[in-house]
Structures are given as structure tokens and as C-alpha cells.
Amino acid sequence: MNELHLGTLPASYSRVELAMVMERTRANLHGNVHGGEIMKLVDSTAGAVAQRHSGGLAVTAAMDEMAFLRPVHVGDILRTFAQVNWAGSSSMEIGVRVEAEPWDDPSTPLHVASAYLVFVAVDGNGRARKIPGLGPETPDEVRRQREAEIRRAHRLSAKAEILKSRDGS
């Protein structure tokens, strides 16, 4: 990686919202929308945010804390809202909130899922590259950044602990 200083960007610069009607082809055996379909939409929304923030290609490195809170039904409109919560040297945590507008009651959007993903910006050879920092502008953005730092510390220490336990086995 080079030593370029890329400055900072606010979360608002790369925030993305997507909306999609849930068609029958996305249903599981129970007739609800398949969780994997929701995960794909979450990944794509977060990917668009990561590409905007980093100004180029970015890949999904991890997806954790994906919570499915309510079922989504065929015919509902699914909306994803995503923003950068934290930016490191080459990696970013993206938070995604998923809401459904029920087809029979669109006036009451429901919070149906949430997820945190780590994206890494890569160059043409697939190697990690430097990204701009994040400049939080609102109290909510400061809180998200602080909480993302806690999640990152847990991710890294869990990985290190597991590697250490394998060395000892």
C-alpha cells in the first residue's frame, strides 16, 4: 500500500438507499421472502456504499450480526438504507437497515433486518488499498463509529484467539 493521505469523507457522501418489489421468485418454501435474497440485497447496497467511499473496487470481507426481525412477504417493497460506520486504513464497516412496506399496508414501514458488513477496498490485483477516513458529522454518526470500533476489536480478537488455539492444538 502507498502512503497517500486521502483526507476524510462524511458518511452522507456515500450513503445509499435501494428499493425493490419482492417477486414470487424470491420466496422460500414457506411463501415468505428467502433470507438469502435479503442478504444479497444487503450486500449489494453495502457494496455500493463501499465503492463510493473508497472511490473504486471494494469486496465483502465479512458479514456479521445479520438479524432477521420479521418475515418479508411477496409483494412487499423492500428498502435498504446503508452508510459507512467506520473506516480504517483499507477496510470499512457498513451498517445496513432493511425496512419492508407491506403490500397491504404501505403506510407502515416495518424494520425487518439489520446487518454489519466489512468491505475492503482493493486495487486491480485484488490487494488492499488505502481509503479516505470517515468524518462523522452528527451525534448518531459519532455513536455508530464508536460502536463499530467495539465490533472491530471483537472481530480481530476472536480471530486471533482462534488462531492461537489452533497453534496450541
Ligand SMILES: CCCCCCCCCCCCCCCC(=O)SCCNC(=O)CCNC(=O)[C@H](O)C(C)(C)COP(=O)(O)OP(=O)(O)OC[C@H]1O[C@@H](n2cnc3c(N)ncnc32)[C@H](O)[C@@H]1OP(=O)(O)O
Ligand atoms: C466509484 C465507483 C462507484 C460505483 C458504484 C457501483 C455499485 C455497485 C454495487 C455492487 C456491489 C456488489 C458488492 C458485492 C461484493 C462482492 O460480492 S465481493 C465477493 C466476495 N468477497 C471476496 O471475494 C473477498 C475475498 N477476500 C479477499 O480477497 C481478501 O481476504 C481481502 C478481503 C481483500 C483481505 O485481504 P487480506 O490479505 O486479508 O488483507 P489485509 O491486508 O490483511 O487486511 C486488509 C484490511 O482488511 C481487514 N480485514 C481483512 N479480513 C477481515 C475480516 N474477516 N474481518 C474484518 N476485517 C478484515 C483488515 O483488518 C485490514 O483492515 P485495515 O486496517 O487496512 O483497515
